[in-house]
Amino acid sequence: MARHVVARTSEIPAGGNKVVTVGGREIVVFHINGEFFALLNRCPHEGAPLAKAACVALLQSDEPGHYKRSRVGELLRCAWHGWEFDVRTGQSYFDPERTRVRAYPVAVEPGETLAKGPYVAETFPVSVEESYVLIEV
Amino acid sequence: MADVLDRSDTRLDASTAARTRLKVIDCDIHPSLAARSDLYPFMSKRWQAHMETYGPHLRTPFTSTTPYPRSAPLLSRRDSWPPTGGPPGSDVAFMREQHLDPLDIEFGILQVLDLLIPSQQNQELGAALQTAINEWQVECWSRPEPRLKASVVVSQDNAEAAIAEIERCAATGNYVQINISPRANEPLGRRRYWPIYEAAQASGLPMGIHVGGYGGHAPTGSGWPSYYNEEHHSNAHSVAAQLTSLVIEGVPERFPKLKFVFIEGGFGWVPATTWRMDKHWQRFRDEVPHVKRPPSEYVREHFWFTTQPIEEPDNARHLRAVIDWIGADRLLFSSDYPHWDFDDPRFAFKTPLSDTERAMIFNGNARAFYKFG
Numbered sequence A: 001m002a003r004h005v006v007a008r009t010s011e012i013p014a015g016g017n018k019v020v021t022v023g024g025r026e027i028v029v030f031h032i033n034g035e036f037f038a039l040l041n042r043c044p045h046e047g048a049p050l051a052k053a054a055c056v057a058l059l060q061s062d063e064p065g066h067y068k069r070s071r072v073g074e075l076l077r078c079a080w081h082g083w084e085f086d087v088r089t090g091q092s093y094f095d096p097e098r099t100r101v102r103a104y105p106v107a108v109e110p111g112e113t114l115a116k117g118p119y120v121a122e123t124f125p126v127s128v129e130e131s132y133v134l135i136e137v
Numbered sequence B: 001m002a003d004v005l006d007r008s009d010t011r012l013d014a015s016t017a018a019r020t021r022l023k024v025i026d027c028d029i030h031p032s033l034a035a036r037s038d039l040y041p042f043m044s045k046r047w048q049a050h051m052e053t054y055g056p057h058l059r060t061p062f063t064s065t066t067p068y069p070r071s072a073p074l075l076s077r078r079d080s081w082p083p084t085g086g087p088p089g090s091d092v093a094f095m096r097e098q099h100l101d102p103l104d105i106e107f108g109i110l111q112v113l114d115l116l117i118p119s120q121q122n123q124e125l126g127a128a129l130q131t132a133i134n135e136w137q138v139e140c141w142s143r144p145e146p147r148l149k150a151s152v153v154v155s156q157d158n159a160e161a162a163i164a165e166i167e168r169c170a171a172t173g174n175y176v177q178i179n180i181s182p183r184a185n186e187p188l189g190r191r192r193y194w195p196i197y198e199a200a201q202a203s204g205l206p207m208g209i210h211v212g213g214y215g216g217h218a219p220t221g222s223g224w225p226s227y228y229n230e231e232h233h234s235n236a237h238s239v240a241a242q243l244t245s246l247v248i249e250g251v252p253e254r255f256p257k258l259k260f261v262f263i264e265g266g267f268g269w270v271p272a273t274t275w276r277m278d279k280h281w282q283r284f285r286d287e288v289p290h291v292k293r294p295p296s297e298y299v300r301e302h303f304w305f306t307t308q309p310i311e312e313p314d315n316a317r318h319l320r321a322v323i324d325w326i327g328a329d330r331l332l333f334s335s336d337y338p339h340w341d342f343d344d345p346r347f348a349f350k351t352p353l354s355d356t357e358r359a360m361i362f363n364g365n366a367r368a369f370y371k372f373g
Helices: A111-116 B014-020 B036-042 B045-053 B092-100 B114-119 B123-142 B159-172 B191-203 B234-248 B270-287 B295-302 B317-326 B355-369
Strands: A003-008 A017-022 A025-032 A035-040 A054-060 A068-077 A084-086 A106-110 A131-136 B024-029 B105-110 B148-153 B175-180 B207-210 B260-263 B303-306
Touching: A003 A017, A003 A025, A025 A068, A025 A131, A035 A106, A106 A111, A111 A131, B024 B092, B024 B260, B024 B355, B036 B045, B036 B123, B045 B123, B092 B105, B105 B123, B105 B355, B114 B123, B123 B148, B123 B159, B148 B159, B159 B175, B159 B191, B175 B191, B234 B260, B234 B270, B234 B295, B270 B295, B270 B317, B295 B303
Parallel strands: B024 B105, B105 B148, B148 B175, B175 B207, B207 B260, B260 B303
Antiparallel strands: A003 A131, A017 A025, A025 A035, A054 A068, A068 A084, A106 A131
């Protein structure tokens, strides 16, 4: 496992995402409600790019006629068949044990820290004034 | 599922793919009008003015959406909106780039749903629209992209105009099938539709029956459902009802050379439906003496089914049995591009198939059905 600097925090707007390639894997980094999340950019069902997913809320119901809406923006709804995944864990909502997307640990670090190392990005210019998204792959 | 999850590199190498992968015939691709006025070059001034003043209408409410709003904008994959700005399926270059080239589509069969022309309530307008949409398919899709094959869409409740259109189109050699809607005003086996079947048989073109359309009836036998979740099932059971109607009314008996393909109705229900038809026929055969043989024999000889939306049992091997019961020779691969329930030919079939069966389902069956050389 290695940590990779993949984006400036300022370049992924809230509700947006960035697709990066790390170690031959296409990974999508989401910015949701001030937090960043990274998952393999591929739905395990038929391979749709999760970067095109809608970021929706978790909608649950204890009984017909009542509903609870929570975790706004934290469920990815695949662009093709609508399979839902928890952006924090990659688990699918309908089959969390067996069907999941690979999720990668994410950290945000100030450029000042990165410039000192040990996580100096070799292919990504780091400026001390900015903060950066790192993923562990 | 695990084998799919564990693939570390799933990127498609187009050059390798072109050499090694089976070319696919995709029997369900939806082109879209960017605007209704795209049809005006193929319509008389009289009908252009009518479209501007009154517009089209069906026997159900709404002219620009469906009574059951779908799960995604314009019922399409969220990644299928062309960069040029039109709706999904409206840009031939983008369709080529996103679908035809990377998935190695050898031929794609166009299924036009715009304006639900088979169900148009104003039959003169329906006649004008059917000709326009059929010309538009050839001029705007088949000519710039010869892999895309046009279908003769007909306004099915106006048999006279439908026959004229079938004869006109068949003579051009530019079309591969005739489209009618399964959501008809009457069951498709009824005599009112027989002139269309007669013209189809004479033309040598098969009938392609794609789900959808609004004939004015509730989508289920128990009325209007509450949710899209429920209504979506009508794709399967309305087609099952039409298969029963066609066979029991005697259409394949009367038109022995006519072939049908049901498009997007699924196929998991086919074995149980044919078993039941045979059982009833054994017991009540003298009610329908024109049905001379067990219904399953007509189904085996006259009917084909496209694969999308692929049936997805919990145990993928169970699909294997269903395919055996129907016959791998009766299934035609379809993607439904660009709609939300699109099937990717690389990943849709999770049940084991032999190389021969793959070649049949993804290419050979459609090649024979549509008479591609």
